[in-house]
Amino acid sequence: MRVLAAMSGGVDSAVAAARAVDAGHDVVGVHLALSRMPGTLRTGSRGCCTIEDSMDAQRAANVLGIPYYVWDFSERFKLDVVDDFVAEYTAGRTPNPCMRCNERIKFAALLEKALALGFDAVCTGHYAEIRTDADGNRELHRAASWAKDQSYVLGVLTEQQLAHAMFPLGATPSKAEVRAEAAARGLSVASKPDSHDICFIPDGDTRGWLSDRLGTAPGEIVERDGTVVGSHDGSHGYTIGQRRGLAIGRPASDGKPRFVLEIHPKQNRVVVGPKEALDIAELAGRRYSWAGVAPDFAADPFECEVQIRAHADPVPAIAVLRAVTPVPADAEGASVPAPVEGAVTVTRELVITPHTPLNGVAAGQTAVVYLGTRVLGQCTIDRTVSAVPATAAS
Template identity: 75%
Template sequence: MSGGVDSAVAAARAVDAGHEVVGVHLALSRMPGTLRTGSRGCCTIEDSMDAQRAANLIGIPYYVWDFSERFKLDVVDDFIAEYRAGRTPNPCMRCNEKIKFAALLEKALDLGFDAVVTGHYATIVTSPEGDRELHRASAWAKDQSYVLGVLTAEQLAHSMFPLGATPSKAEVRAEAGERGFTVANKPDSHDICFIPDGDTKGWLGERVGTETGQVLDRDGAVVGSHEGAHAFTVGQRKGLHLGVPAPDGRPRFVLEVRPKDNTVVVGPKEALAIGEIAGSRFTWAGRAPEVGVAPIPCDVQIRAHADPVPAALTLVDGELVVHPETPLDGVAPGQTAVLYSGTRVLGQFTIDRTVSAVPVGAAASA
């Protein structure tokens, strides 16, 4: 129970369904803030108190479990390491993978519980063969199956998502109001919970450090300078402070971050089009598809709120390779690609490399 409306209603519905339910709030910070900053953050003392009030109304036991050390190691430190390596990580994916459906689930099973129930908008379907499959929620506008793409078959066997079939978030809020939950109109959390002020650049600068480096164009010419490559991400346009304008006068975007030599590569928007993504760190959400060197059809989604794109999937030398039917826009190594077959989540992989759909020199003449 995060202290939000979704987990409160999910807990109440689990009780209504006849389950024996215990509310658990995760303490993920050794120094939690007292109050939320608008809709930023989700691990404050205020959130813990909101969760306890909801548990009391439902009539279930309530506990706070301290996973702050595990969260620091598996999520925060990983976030810093990924940026140091020039990649763009997704900490929410890592939290689901390492904390909510690993550390929390492991402890729950050890204590004799059967499943972890959350307020995520996704559904679990049992196939005719008896396999549990992860599917999109009924309302795609609120669908959260992307951030659950890291779940394995074993984790799906011990997971429940009571909100998956709910048509809209408005309906969940209305139900929360009818149940008397004070969080009925509480804003949704967003951004990175451990950077509540939203200043990711400043937060990283304190931990990674700053060092002057060069900004290059696609031909290797120096067009500017910067104070640390970690502050940039692929697709970024603002804050480049380039000293040399593009020959055609058009805006330039970050195309690549090279942490080894502390350089940033910029170019035209067309060069952000990606025709191939690949990665060797992958998992399957349920039964693994029969994928090999012969391509199989799928849909690929590279951000939580992006549209799925039809693609061809292969597995070559231990690396998943995806060729989208239409180029993907502004993909950065470190992002998570979630694979779908219709509404079903097949699995996910961390993007290790990308191949531009526009060769060097082609964008300038386009």
């Protein structure tokens, strides 16, 4: 097969490309230039997709003896990931830019270009496995090493994208083995630190980064009953579940700390309350997709596990696809477009009810649904239902 190896400049993608070469594929390496500041340098394990990373990828490709190119996807990345990130925070939601990058850049824009150029598959260094069922359909599964498993951030992949995806590291028992293999192959990235945090906010100061772009807008911090307990400089600087940095001048009547429960951007208001009010009994999303062939049982409640963060533990739950008519409004009262079936506007949402409440779930996050090790699909969370009514938590 002709394989396009996405080489980030890290050890995982370099070893993945090497294994694709060993498997006999015709491999070409490509580094995605995502930063609009090409002179940006990496700081330790913070940031990625820098000029330094590009040079590391080039050296790895040279060792492997494969052609290497740099493709400029910075404009697409800004529009589909960075601008989306800002828009979601402006709307009072908590986005996951890594999910958007996988969905819209690495397995949409990149794959689209790869197929147009005659490649059969895109190879990445993600820790996940692709298996084939009895009918020949491809399924996405957790990696052999759950400690490194990255199937959560790949939950947005569709059936068509899985058909052209390759994850050579999926069955690898540990990251230590990958580093040892890289060293044995003479790859200079063998001991390079893993990248973490949001790549376009390398200093980790999300609040400051947003303030630079959205400015300040003084507003109120209130309890669930509307009692004003403090002030803030912009609701976009807060996330659901946040405790630090609230600067509440008035202590709670029960003496317990307060957490961010809700964000209302139109009113520029942040709602706080006790920790137990963060427990969520139900979550749902209308932007859902299936990682492979769509299941024929999703219209009936089915047992599954749900994971709401990349490093969270999966939680037993019941999920179901539920039709919603008319189209529901979002938290700020804006109508959400939906397909039209006949003369009635209908949309469907994936509704997930965990057996035990989940804590600190926010709109904008991604809920990935598993059947055992298999990734069934995902949804972007639009709404949540608290397990603790306002009167009980007050």
